Amino acid sequence: DTAVSQTPKYLVTQMGNDKSIKCEQxxxxxxxxxxxxxxxxxxxxxxxxxxxxxxxxxTVPNRFSPKSPDKAHLNLHINSLELGDSAVYFCASSPPxxxxxxxxxxxxxxxxx
Amino acid sequence: xxxxxxxxxLSVREGDSSVINCTYTDSSSTYLYWYKQEPxxxxxxxxxxxxxxxxxQDQRLTVLLNKKDKxxxxxxxxxxxxxxxxxxxxxxxxxxxxxFGKGTHLIIQx
Numbered sequence: 001d002t003a004v005s006q007t008p009k010y011l012v013t014q015m016g017n018d019k020s021i022k023c024e025q026x027x028x029x030x031x032x033x034x035x036x037x038x039x040x041x042x043x044x045x046x047x048x049x050x051x052x053x054x055x056x057x058x059t060v061p062n063r064f065s066p067k068s069p070d071k072a073h074l075n076l077h078i079n080s081l082e083l084g085d086s087a088v089y090f091c092a093s094s095p096p097x098x099x100x101x102x103x104x105x106x107x108x109x110x111x112x113x
Numbered sequence: 114x115x116x117x118x119x120x121x122x123l124s125v126r127e128g129d130s131s132v133i134n135c136t137y138t139d140s141s142s143t144y145l146y147w148y149k150q151e152p153x154x155x156x157x158x159x160x161x162x163x164x165x166x167x168x169x170q171d172q173r174l175t176v177l178l179n180k181k182d183k184x185x186x187x188x189x190x191x192x193x194x195x196x197x198x199x200x201x202x203x204x205x206x207x208x209x210x211x212x213f214g215k216g217t218h219l220i221i222q223x
Contacts, residue, residue: 041216042215045211090156101146
């Protein structure tokens, strides 16, 4: 069973569209995250959720909104997609306390055309 | 602010040892991590070390931590072609989430 799974794996869409990426973890972890990896492979944290509370929100445009229906899910919704949003988005989770190993999903490659 | 630095490329010959270095600035770092990313794949946790340790060994991998100098290294013994990947150093400081270095591309020469 996949510990952290994200869908879709690939997403190609036009500028201006709204899209969502889904993430689910079956590890029983309390905290989930979204990271963005750009074309140079640089990884930056976007959001984290702990028990449905947003506890980190880096300087991310408000077109991006995380939504957590329950502890096992953290979805990423993006409005009005721009070319610069093209990247690989990784979901991750960590056990409490937020130390030990963070487990990452396999990534969603978003291409905006 | 938090910053993690590592060299972008390292080239080694097959069978030699690879040593990937990383420095960080956050003195409140509690855990330090090494992740591996193969082409087109996700992030695989290789190993991590708690900040009160100075060494951790796991089969071919040896992690050394010099907390005074804020320096972390990953040694891969007997490097194989399958070790070719990007290796990310990451630290967990006061805030939640991880701060990553820019990744070291490990290139294996036959």
